[in-house]
Amino acid sequence: MTTSTxxxxxxxxxxxxxxxxxxxxIAAAEDLELVAAVxxxxxxxxxxxxxxxxxxxxxxxxxxxxxxxxxxxxHGISVVVGTSGISADRQxxxxxxxxxxxxxxxxxxxxxxxxxxxxxRFAREAARFFAGVEIIELHHAGKVDAPSGAxxxxxxxxxxxxxxxxxxxxxDATESDPHGARGAVRDGGVHVHSVRLPGxxxxxxxLLGNEGELLTIRHDSMHRSSFMPGVLTAVRAAxxxxxxxxxxxxxxxx
Numbered sequence: 705m706t707t708s709t710x711x712x713x714x715x716x717x718x719x720x721x722x723x724x725x726x727x728x729x730i731a732a733a734e735d736l737e738l739v740a741a742v743x744x745x746x747x748x749x750x751x752x753x754x755x756x757x758x759x760x761x762x763x764x765x766x767x768x769x770x771x772x773x774x775x776x777x778x779h780g781i782s783v784v785v786g787t788s789g790i791s792a793d794r795q796x797x798x799x800x801x802x803x804x805x806x807x808x809x810x811x812x813x814x815x816x817x818x819x820x821x822x823x824x825r826f827a828r829e830a831a832r833f834f835a836g837v838e839i840i841e842l843h844h845a846g847k848v849d850a851p852s853g854a855x856x857x858x859x860x861x862x863x864x865x866x867x868x869x870x871x872x873x874x875x876d877a878t879e880s881d882p883h884g885a886r887g888a889v890r891d892g893g894v895h896v897h898s899v900r901l902p903g904x905x906x907x908x909x910x911l912l913g914n915e916g917e918l919l920t921i922r923h924d925s926m927h928r929s930s931f932m933p934g935v936l937t938a939v940r941a942a943x944x945x946x947x948x949x950x951x952x953x954x955x956x957x958x
Contacts, residue, residue: 713939714740714757714781716748716772717764721846722786722928726761729932736939744768749775759809759942761935762787766849770794773810777801782809782942784935786816788853792860799948809942811949815854816934820908821952823923824854827910828861830919832869834912836876837862838887842899842907850898851888854908857951862910863892905930 713730717723718741731738740755742748744764749772752760759782762772766789776783778801790798790812798810815821831837839862841855851859874893878886887897906925911918925931934952941955949955 708735710735710737711939711943712737712739712756712758714738714742714752714755714760716742716752716760716762717744717787719743720763722763722931723761725928725932726763726786726935729929729935730761730939733936736936752776752781753779757781759784759939761939770797773798774801777805777808777810780805780808782946783811784938784942785810785812786931786935788814788847788849790814790853791856795948795950802947806946809946809949811938811942811945811955813934813938813952814852814857814950815906816931816938816952817906817923817925818933818952818956819930820854820906820923820925821934821956821958823908823910823921824858824861825953825958826921827858827912828865830910830912830921831862831865832871834914834919835872836874836913837866838895838897838911840897840899840909840911842901842904842909844904844906845900845902847900850900851890851896852898852906852908854906855896855898856890858908858910859890859892859894859896862894863890866892 713736715727727741730736740752742751761784763786769787841852887895910921
């Protein structure tokens with residue numbers, strides 16, 4: 705009986721909240737081999753190369769993620785990006801780095817929780833049937849960016865669905881908001897409200913309103929273990945999916 709060689713995986717940002725759980729999960733997977741678990745210090749990127757990593761899971765910081773991905777791609781290493789702050793412009797830049805590297809993949813994942821992916825899809829499906837949409841995202845106090853990557857992806861999907869359906873502008877009679885109480889106004893006039901509190905992990909509500917009715921689509925991650933099935937899905941898919949992939953949806957057949 706023949707067995708396949710385990711895929712060699714590195715974790716960048718291994719000492720962080722997500723990185724620690726990711727290392728434990730990859731080490732426990734029979735078809736994966738954790739060959740490097742490194743932090744963000746000097747030499748960490750080269751350590752991934754020296755270890756022979758084929759795929760690296762990147763959980764660092766929005767300020768350094770682009771340089772990290774460029775370095776790894778230039779060394780022929782595929783990357784699963786879990787760091788927030790990957791805008792459409794950054795995605796296009798990553799796609800440019802992949803030109804001429806047919807065997808290298810970058811998988812950008814705004815949220816690794818399967819339930820969150822489904823909730824975002826449900827929100828897109830529902831958005832064209834409602835007059836108004838607002839998003840509340842709630843995360844732990846240590847999160848450095850707002851709104852979250854998942855919220856940004858949700859807004860984009862909702863706005864695109866409403867535009868394609870020819871929806872009227874979202875009604876809002878607010879004339880005075882000197883303190884920003886109405887939240888950030890994003891694509892399609894969708895308001896996003898970010899909450900940061902100790903005790904939270906990752907939570908999101910999409911509120912959709914019509915005259916006389918309200919639909920709430922909510923997802924809650926109570927522990928970072930909820931993200932691990934998605935991390936494993938992205939890592940395993942990277943080898944057979946060169947180029948840029950955004951989100952888990954195409955990997956889940958959605």
